[in-house]
Amino acid sequence: MRLSPVLLLASLLSSAYAESKAVPEADEADFASDLALAEAALAVRTVPKYFDERRLEKRTNPGGTYAPTYVSCPKDSSGDLKTLVREASSISNKENAYLDGRHAAINEYLPTYLNQLNMTDFDAETFLEDTNITIGIAFSGGGYRAMLSGAGFLAAFDNRTTNSTNDGHVGGLLQSATYIAGLSGGSWLVGSWAINGFPTIADLQGDEDVWDLSHSIINPDGWELWDTAEYWDYLLDAADAKRDAGFNISLTDYWGLGLANQLLNYTDGGPAVTFSDIRNQTLFKNFSMPYPLVVSDGRPYNTLIVSTNSSVYEFSPYEFGSWDPSAYAFIQTEYLGSTVDAGVPVNSSACVKGFDNAGFVIGTSATLFNQFILQLNSSGVSGLVYDAAVDILSDIGEDNDDVAPYQPNPFYGYNEDISYMYNETILNLVDGGEDYQNIPLVPLIQPSRGVDVIFAVDNSADTDYDWPSGWSLTATYDRQFGTQANGTKFPAVPDKNTFVGLNLTAQPTWFGCNASNITGTNGGTTVPLIVYLANHPLSYYSNTSTFKLSYETDEVEGMITNGYNVATQGNGTLDDTWAACIGCAIIHREVERRNATHTEQCQACLSKYCWDGTVLSSNATEETEEPDVEITSDNTGGAGMLSWKSAQWGVVALAIAVAAAL
Ligand SMILES: *[C@@H]1O[C@H](CO)[C@@H](O)[C@H](O)[C@H]1NC(C)=O
Ligand SMILES: *[C@@H]1O[C@H](CO)[C@@H](O)[C@H](O)[C@H]1NC(C)=O
Ligand SMILES: *[C@@H]1O[C@H](CO)[C@@H](O)[C@H](O)[C@H]1NC(C)=O
Ligand SMILES: *[C@@H]1O[C@H](CO)[C@@H](O)[C@H](O)[C@H]1NC(C)=O
Ligand SMILES: *[C@@H]1O[C@H](CO)[C@@H](O)[C@H](O)[C@H]1NC(C)=O
Ligand SMILES: *[C@@H]1O[C@H](CO)[C@@H](O)[C@H](O)[C@H]1NC(C)=O
Ligand SMILES: *[C@@H]1O[C@H](CO)[C@@H](O)[C@H](O)[C@H]1NC(C)=O
Ligand SMILES: *[C@@H]1O[C@H](CO)[C@@H](O)[C@H](O)[C@H]1NC(C)=O
Ligand SMILES: *[C@@H]1O[C@H](CO)[C@@H](O)[C@H](O)[C@H]1NC(C)=O
Numbered sequence: 001m002r003l004s005p006v007l008l009l010a011s012l013l014s015s016a017y018a019e020s021k022a023v024p025e026a027d028e029a030d031f032a033s034d035l036a037l038a039e040a041a042l043a044v045r046t047v048p049k050y051f052d053e054r055r056l057e058k059r060t061n062p063g064g065t066y067a068p069t070y071v072s073c074p075k076d077s078s079g080d081l082k083t084l085v086r087e088a089s090s091i092s093n094k095e096n097a098y099l100d101g102r103h104a105a106i107n108e109y110l111p112t113y114l115n116q117l118n119m120t121d122f123d124a125e126t127f128l129e130d131t132n133i134t135i136g137i138a139f140s141g142g143g144y145r146a147m148l149s150g151a152g153f154l155a156a157f158d159n160r161t162t163n164s165t166n167d168g169h170v171g172g173l174l175q176s177a178t179y180i181a182g183l184s185g186g187s188w189l190v191g192s193w194a195i196n197g198f199p200t201i202a203d204l205q206g207d208e209d210v211w212d213l214s215h216s217i218i219n220p221d222g223w224e225l226w227d228t229a230e231y232w233d234y235l236l237d238a239a240d241a242k243r244d245a246g247f248n249i250s251l252t253d254y255w256g257l258g259l260a261n262q263l264l265n266y267t268d269g270g271p272a273v274t275f276s277d278i279r280n281q282t283l284f285k286n287f288s289m290p291y292p293l294v295v296s297d298g299r300p301y302n303t304l305i306v307s308t309n310s311s312v313y314e315f316s317p318y319e320f321g322s323w324d325p326s327a328y329a330f331i332q333t334e335y336l337g338s339t340v341d342a343g344v345p346v347n348s349s350a351c352v353k354g355f356d357n358a359g360f361v362i363g364t365s366a367t368l369f370n371q372f373i374l375q376l377n378s379s380g381v382s383g384l385v386y387d388a389a390v391d392i393l394s395d396i397g398e399d400n401d402d403v404a405p406y407q408p409n410p411f412y413g414y415n416e417d418i419s420y421m422y423n424e425t426i427l428n429l430v431d432g433g434e435d436y437q438n439i440p441l442v443p444l445i446q447p448s449r450g451v452d453v454i455f456a457v458d459n460s461a462d463t464d465y466d467w468p469s470g471w472s473l474t475a476t477y478d479r480q481f482g483t484q485a486n487g488t489k490f491p492a493v494p495d496k497n498t499f500v501g502l503n504l505t506a507q508p509t510w511f512g513c514n515a516s517n518i519t520g521t522n523g524g525t526t527v528p529l530i531v532y533l534a535n536h537p538l539s540y541y542s543n544t545s546t547f548k549l550s551y552e553t554d555e556v557e558g559m560i561t562n563g564y565n566v567a568t569q570g571n572g573t574l575d576d577t578w579a580a581c582i583g584c585a586i587i588h589r590e591v592e593r594r595n596a597t598h599t600e601q602c603q604a605c606l607s608k609y610c611w612d613g614t615v616l617s618s619n620a621t622e623e624t625e626e627p628d629v630e631i632t633s634d635n636t637g638g639a640g641m642l643s644w645k646s647a648q649w650g651v652v653a654l655a656i657a658v659a660a661a662l
């Protein structure tokens with residue numbers, strides 16, 4: 001009976017109430033606030049607005065179209081089956097074709113942008129003649145915090161945002177960028193934005209049917225249990241249809257369907273909309289937007305820990321795969337799910353389309369379940385609810401259901417001499433942040449992509465108060481010395497003590513300013529400059545919990561505006577040369593390549609923003625106090641530590657509801 005998860009959830013909640021009242025061993029006040037927060041998290045609101053009608057109307061065709069479908073396999077002009085997989089020795093022809101169009105568009109616009117940034121004593125037109133500058137933008141993981149804070153950066157970078165091209169603002173970086181990458185919560189931003197047709201953040205924010213964040217993904221209708229049950233029914237039916245079509249399903253299917261429902265501008269979240277459909281968006285077809293990438297990690301079967309030696313996989317509208325030697329191959333994204341051997345379809349009339357469902361892909365980048373298990377111990381959840389959750393989560397863990405199984409493995413029988421995936425029937429993917437590289441940098445430091453500068457937006461929760469500490473950069477730095485590096489280089493970065501102690505997370509910091517410090521093959525000016533932009537409270541406490549699953553309108557506004565303020569340094573109020581410095585960062589590698597001298601203005605930017613190699617002694621204490629909001633005091637409302645607790649309840653309820661439904 002399909003209502004059981006909801007009824008179970010309700011009864012668990014009431015027993016949680018009863019229990020916490022009966023066992024007041026923890027601090028009374030803590031309990032009271034826990035209860036209030038649990039209630040707030042799960043009963044998001046009691047009076048549904050437009051929601052019910054919309055869901056019911058959207059649910060007219062439940063299930064059917066989420067199932068992948070079988071098609072005949074593509075053939076070449078002489079009638080032979082095409083190979084769907086290729087070696088990762090270069091970028092694909094299709095990406096190359098996209099870059100031709102994209103570079104042409106950027107070359108036309110970039111001089112205008114650099115002039116808008118008020119660079120002085122610099123002739124942009126002349127400098128950029130016969131030059132392609134390749135800019136990448138990367139958005140870290142961190143749940144909805146990362147999505148919303150990241151959205152503020154994206155809004156600031158987008159010259160279509162109202163007032164974003166004013167003095168002191170930086171709008172146009174997006175229009176100048178070649179690549180944009182997202183991971184986990186950052187993939188919800190980049191993925192949902194691209195799949196929705198690259199709208200402005202203001203449009204997404206203003207459209208109550210799209211970024212539908214005031215309704216929890218677990219329990220969208222609050223105490224309207226019947227409606228929430230209908231919603232779960234829809235998710236279950238949709239996933240069933242995929243199973244009936246012969247595919248393994250996992251928690252990631254429910255998770256992805258729920259995310260799609262919340263984030264994608266299609267009826268029911270677009271059960272038939274695929275990631276490769278981005279190719280068909282007008283702004284992609286006319287090369288107006290950077291090439292979008294979403295990152296996941298490969299996890300070897302039967303292990304819980306993912307190390308920095310894991311394989312990093314990327315999804316693009318054309319291809320899915322990994323540059324790492326452990327796989328070193330790409331398959332066409334639209335044919336994911338097809339059974340292949342050595343890249344060739346096994347049955348010429350049974351290739352698969354629709355497996356690369358858009359929600360499933362952004363869910364794959366964000367399979368946080370594995371981390372829930374690791375964090376439950378310290379979550380403050382206790383008693384019956386804890387036991388139930390541990391049971392369920394451990395089962396899931398043992399079955400390896402906390403991963404997104406990509407089955408059949410697209411790289412079966414491919415690259416025999418090197419690939420770990422050669423004999424595997426399943427490719428298991430997990431959250432892109434599980435190898436601690438929480439910023440999706442690996443695709444952007446591939447020598448074949450030739451990126452000059454990466455704007456690395458870090459919304460990680462590394463410190464006690466859920467602010468970043470530069471840890472993800474350290475992980476990417478370390479990786480270049482491991483077995484998966486395969487020729488990738490990354491500039492030196494300090495440890496997290498230094499990051500926090502030298503305030504490198506409190507203002508923009510550039511790494512790799514001196515290309516000649518990066519030595520060896522593929523070193524020097526071929527390694528991108530890293531412009532590191534960490535989440536910091538300029539106008540709002542944007543350190544909400546990774547597991548906070550619903551946001552009210554004013555919270556969304558606070559998060560986005562804070563991101564906008566970090567990206568623009570308070571629209572130039574913290575540094576009126578910041579916009580010009582962005583221009584200097586863009587041209588920096590090319591200036592180095594030409595052995596040219598920077599303008600005085602750019603030299604000042606380098607002195608101000610480059611990390612100079614200083615490290616603090618390892619016994620310097622890490623700052624543990626929460627930083628103050630810097631530029632306004634009237635717009636604060638986030639409360640990271642408190643929402644963390646409410647989120648625990650949400651997580652437990654999700655696990656219970658899903659497991660009961662399975
Ligand atoms: C710039 O990119 C275009 C398109 O990819 C290419 O044709 C051209 O040769 C490149 N120019 C330079 C100077 O590399
Ligand atoms: C930027 O340049 C414009 C046009 O030259 C000028 O009006 C404006 O004051 C400059 N802004 C800053 C912050 O220097
Ligand atoms: C844009 O700037 C103008 C003038 O400063 C201001 O009146 C308006 O409210 C701003 N619009 C937005 C959407 O920020
Ligand atoms: C924004 O960028 C596009 C190029 O992608 C350009 O055509 C347009 O004029 C720019 N708009 C503004 C307001 O600068
Ligand atoms: C969502 O789709 C509707 C209908 O196609 C469109 O009118 C609206 O602008 C879209 N919203 C966004 C944020 O793209
Ligand atoms: C999407 O674009 C691809 C190639 O760019 C094309 O083959 C396909 O038919 C298009 N799909 C739709 C639904 O328009
Ligand atoms: C694949 O499995 C076969 C049979 O177990 C074994 O002989 C072979 O060495 C394996 N190859 C690789 C690359 O793991
Ligand atoms: C990357 O790995 C592949 C496969 O092992 C190898 O052929 C290639 O030479 C490596 N590239 C570099 C730059 O090390
Ligand atoms: C870091 O910022 C804090 C607070 O603004 C300040 O007290 C401290 O001196 C700064 N440290 C450095 C090394 O700049």
Ligand SMILES: *[C@@H]1O[C@H](CO)[C@@H](O)[C@H](O)[C@H]1NC(C)=O
Pocket residue numbers: 162163164561564565570571573631
């Ligand atoms: C910067 O501009 C944005 C949008 O125009 C606005 O929301 C924000 O409050 C401004 N920040 C400051 C510090 O004035």
Ligand SMILES: *[C@@H]1O[C@H](CO)[C@@H](O)[C@H](O)[C@H]1NC(C)=O
Pocket residue numbers: 593594595
């Ligand atoms: C720049 O200087 C380096 C080292 O001095 C030299 O190898 C290189 O050829 C020079 N490049 C140009 C464009 O002059």
Ligand SMILES: *[C@@H]1O[C@H](CO)[C@@H](O)[C@H](O)[C@H]1NC(C)=O
Pocket residue numbers: 492512514517611612613
């Ligand atoms: C880079 O090299 C210069 C000169 O050798 C040195 O002074 C500087 O500290 C180095 N920077 C970093 C970040 O290691």
